[in-house]
Amino acid sequence: AGEGRPGLAATLRALNGALGRPEGLCVKESGARNLRHRDFLAPRAALNAAFPGGQVPADIMSGVTSLGGPGVLEVRGCQETPAGLAVQLRRPEAFRRLLGSPSVPSPSPPPSGPRVVLHCPALRRPAALRPRHLRPLLLADHLAQLLRAQGVGVRLVPALPEEGSREVLRQLRIDWPSSSGGLALLDAISALKQALGRSPCAAACEQAPGAAALPEDVICKVHLKSFVEEQGLVGYDPNLDVLLVTEEKLRSLAELQQAVLQCTVSNPVALPAFRFRDLISFCQGSCCSSIVHVVSCEEEFQQQQLDLLWRILDPGAHTALQKHLVCGPVKVTNPSSPIGADQYFQLRKHQMYEASVMKYGELAEGE
Missing domain, CATH: 3.30.1360 (Gyrase A; domain 2)
Structure with missing residues (x-):
């Protein structure tokens, strides 16, 4: 007991x-x-x-x-x-x-129970984590714990590409998967490229005279604005227009697809209102693989681009079940130089220690 x-x-x-x-x-x-x-x-x-x-x-x-x-x-x-x-x-x-977390193990979801994919784009470049990434990372981990405690199956995306990036996660006591899709992921990227070639929204990138050179890894461009208008989608940034598709973007989508394929998919449901408190009931009530993107407000625009690109290349029920959980900013006042997430964490930890000493005295040492 x-x-x-x-x-x-x-x-x-x-x-x-x-x-x-x-x-x-x-x-x-x-x-x-x-x-x-x-x-x-x-x-x-x-x-x-x-x-x-x-x-x-x-x-x-x-x-x-x-x-x-x-x-x-x-x-x-x-x-x-x-x-x-x-x-x-x-x-x-x-x-x-x-x-600390409760020691009671989370219940295992039934084979046909609800599933959710939690996507934290900040971890796609873990070596370059900034203070603005801490809030979505912590929120994604917290939401995963809440969902699992209520019997919802959770898959965390992306898998960590570098072992060295785990230091910040260790300090935050976050356990994140690190395995990759291997050959299956490469096959998924190849399939997305084929879908890109068939899409009426995609077009080749033509270099205009005198224009700046495009990055070497650009595959083509996709017209997002026309797609949003044709589909009657609402809630997207009105400035979304043309997206330059790169290998990295396709890899991100391929990993999301792999996570969805590993979840039970059946009976799509309608999207609820866009509020955080709805997410748990939404994920519990859906037998489909619900996808929740947890992003900072500074990266919301880029995630909307990927959302639409995925809808274009994979018009399935699961891509219509995407939700965006947007976190507010984390600001550092007048930094002498760019500060990383690990430095920010240590700074806040030191500030909290000093506040504890002021309140409790030196007995706070080591606590």
Whole structure:
């Protein structure tokens, strides 16, 4: 049996039980200055009413120190003070348990249950992660945990291409797949190129006199605006027009296709309203492979381009089930030089540590 999700309420109940006063002798400390020395307090007035002379017997003190049970946080120690009986938790362990993921395993989705593909484009270039990528990355990981906890099968895309990029993910405690599609992925890219050659929206790139040279990896151009108008699609940026298709873009689509193929697909459903709280119910209610792109607002335009390119090359039910979850910006004020996601994370961690020291004192060290 699991130990239960730890919590302050369960710990407070256990403390009062150990003191023999389940009606509520201890209280949670909330004063910034007092938190440097204690987490809970049995006030002196309450002790005077509960025990002769207000002195807590040694056996009860021992029981408080050795407190345990489902969901109860470990006690570091307790001592009599003029204010009452002060109780302090083992804070490093308490923080780890309170902030960590539940130890209860997520239920496995049934073979015919709902499936969702979570796509985080920021990880396509993990070595160049910037602060703006942290929010979509964390949100994608959090959404995956929520969906899995409710029995939804989740596939994370893209697979990480470089082992060295895992340092930031390790710091964020994010587990992301790293395998690749191999030959199957190459076959999918080849099939997309063939579809591109047949598409009426695609055209060869002609070099106009005096125009800047096109990148070498450009395959052709695709007219997105006319496609949006023909299909009557709404919600797309009105500035979407011509997209230069590259090998990298086709690889991104091929990996998404591979993820969809590995999910059970049946009975397409209508798209719900474009709100975050709808996503879980949307994914639960669909037996199709729902695709959710989690992107920063700075990269929303590029993801809409890929969305439309995929619809053009693969007009199946799954491409109509694409949703865009757009995150707000993460700004760094007046950086002396471009700052990476790992540097930003360490900076914020240091700032939070300094804030903890100001509130809790030097006891925050190492916690």
